[in-house]
């Protein structure tokens with residue numbers, strides 16, 4: 745009887761442990777920072793523009809316009825490297841090449857899908873979406889808003905970030921239904937505001953492998 749009990753307990757504990765482990769598997773956080781002058785050991789001296797949380801091994805479009813890739817982090821390697829494998833096709837089957845990203849390194853030579861930025865990759869265990877952001881989620885499975893387990897990537901951009909030139913600058917804000925992009929004649933999002941563009945949020949739940957959701961997190 746005692747043997748049976750401890751065996752049951754053992755099974756119970758190992759299932760529990762597996763569940764906990766599966767839940768806290770590491771996620772990759774890619775942070776994008778503004779600025780030209782950077783310190784390669786720490787991007788954080790510059791303003792954070794946006795970030796992406798990536799689930800390892802999901803086939804996503806990352807830094808490249810045409811290629812799709814998967815990112816992988818091997819906890820047991822202890823070598824602080826995230827391996828990105830690029831593919832020629834959107835199902836990540838046709839291998840192209842590998843790119844190596846050093847963890848927590850502030851990389852100013854990484855090319856971004858959106859233009860010039862400094863990127864830093866790090867490992868996180870929990871999804872923590874900061875406030876004052878516009879959030880974009882690509883997820884699989886049912887349309888129930890419970891994307892924390894089924895997401896492929898989560899992108900969030902800070903609404904207080906002002907970009908542009910000396911003459912024209914833009915900044916976003918949002919409400920429950922849309923992103924509003926404000927355009928100013930002048931630097932630092934000051935001066936005359938002359939244009940507001942409204943981009944209604946998308947909630948596309950038509951493909952169980954490729955659902956998409958946008959929302960305002962303020």
Ligand SMILES: *[C@@H]1O[C@H](CO)[C@@H](O)[C@H](O)[C@H]1NC(C)=O
Nearest residue numbers: 843844845846851853854855
């Ligand atoms: C910086 O980014 C480039 C392009 O993605 C990559 O090839 C390079 O290995 C990265 N450098 C480090 C140290 O991670």
Ligand SMILES: *[C@@H]1O[C@H](CO)[C@@H](O)[C@H](O)[C@H]1NC(C)=O
Nearest residue numbers: 918919920921922924940942
């Ligand atoms: C959100 O802002 C847009 C643009 O100003 C407006 O048209 C829309 O009605 C607003 N939505 C809500 C729920 O207030």
